[in-house]
Amino acid sequence: MPKIVSNKSVSRSPKEDSKVLVAGYMEAATAENTRRGYRSDVRVYEKWGGLLPASQNMLIEFLADMAQQRQMSTLRRYLASISKWHQLQGFVDPARSTQVKTLMRGIAKRHNRQARQAKPIAIAELEKIDGYLSLLAANHLDEMIDERTRKKERLVALRDRAMLLLGFWRAMRGAELLSVQIEDIKVIDGQGAEIYLRSSKADREGRGVTHRLPCLDALCPIEAIKAWLCESQLTSGPLFRSINRWGGVAGSAMGVNSLAPWMRGLLIKAGVADSESYSAHSMRRGFATHAVSCGTDLKELMSYVGWKDVSSAMRYIDHEASLQSLLPARLQR
Structure with a gap:
């Protein structure tokens, strides 16, 4: 005898349909590449032994341990991803606590290493x-x-x-x-x-x-x-x-x-x-450095690339390379 499937088992209520729509819109608000990064960072925390939702003390221990082996930029990314997880799940966000912020300032001062950047393509x-x-x-x-x-x-x-x-x-x-x-x-x-x-x-x-x-x-x-x-x-x-x-x-x-x-x-x-x-960023850094070395105005460069603030633009410019191209030959000896 063929199996009879009740309509009740496959249909959804208007409320359930609404939840599916909301979930879809929430997902669409963030780029897939960003969501993938969030998931990857949260997995690093879980593999370390962290639990979700995270307590303030556990998050502090995680960050202090990671500070011995990761760049400051990576720690900030971990923190942002864990923070986003708590916000999306409706839990209290331990990343916003005064103690966590104080810890991050201390790590930045103690482990003040220059961030590694991809070499620009000339x-x-x-x-x-x-x-x-x-x-x-x-x-x-x-x-x-x-x-x-x-x-x-x-x-x-x-x-x-x-x-x-x-x-x-x-x-x-x-x-x-x-x-x-x-x-x-x-x-x-x-x-x-x-x-x-x-x-x-x-x-x-x-x-x-x-x-x-x-x-x-x-x-x-x-x-x-x-x-x-x-x-x-x-x-x-x-x-x-x-x-x-x-x-x-x-x-x-x-x-x-x-x-x-x-x-x-x-x-x-x-x-x-x-x-x-080099990395994929080398193309982006290469163009920015080339544009500045050719005398392009920084505001014009920002408008062309899409940078909103000067600090973002400056991170992509290899200042030594762009300066060398502008210096007279007698000063480069």
Whole structure:
């Protein structure tokens, strides 16, 4: 006899439907990449032995222990993630206590280490990587490979070139770069392009933001994107996707965690030294440093990139590199 399922077991009440809607809206208020970071940080706390909800004393012990092995910026991120968990779950937030704030000030003074930052990509390095990818795309690096491998290497080279140049010249965060959708790109021949980002870290209200790109005579991201789309035959969906060993292009976007090894792999293949000092942030820092070294006004740079305050912008500028490019040669000896 077939199993009869009661309507009551599958239907939801209006109140339950309302809860599902509320949960969906609450989730949409925070970017997926941010939620992933929160979960990862909370897991670090739990693996350490912390309990949730956390007491003030347990949180203090956790932070004091982590201070022996983590940067101050990482501690602040842990604290913010644990704090957000308590707020979302409706518990008293121990991160707001006076004792925890005092502890963080003490750690900052006692362990006053300079925060490690990704090394910026200089224009010379960008040209070197671009040169390598251009040769790879033209199949000039290994003429003995079979046709299938040749096709795959060309696809990878054209995708990587588009990612690199767009990430650099628009100073995009990694998550923003991988969130670009093909249908949100509007190319205006001879003028440039407009790229609409549906969400980003800086777009707190979720309204979306449009970035503009001019045409460039060299290292042009617009031409690189057009070449990638022409070769891949993609017409919609994520712009940047993984490519399997047979040259098949995935349907979904590349993962954010793949960006750092992707960048370091490119540097190694192109022959750039000290690849471990670079990350996906190197494109963003590289553009900011290049713009300042060319005399770009800081306010103009902030408006172009989307920084809201000067302190955020200053963290991305390699002041030594930008100063060296502006100093007369006689002062650099």
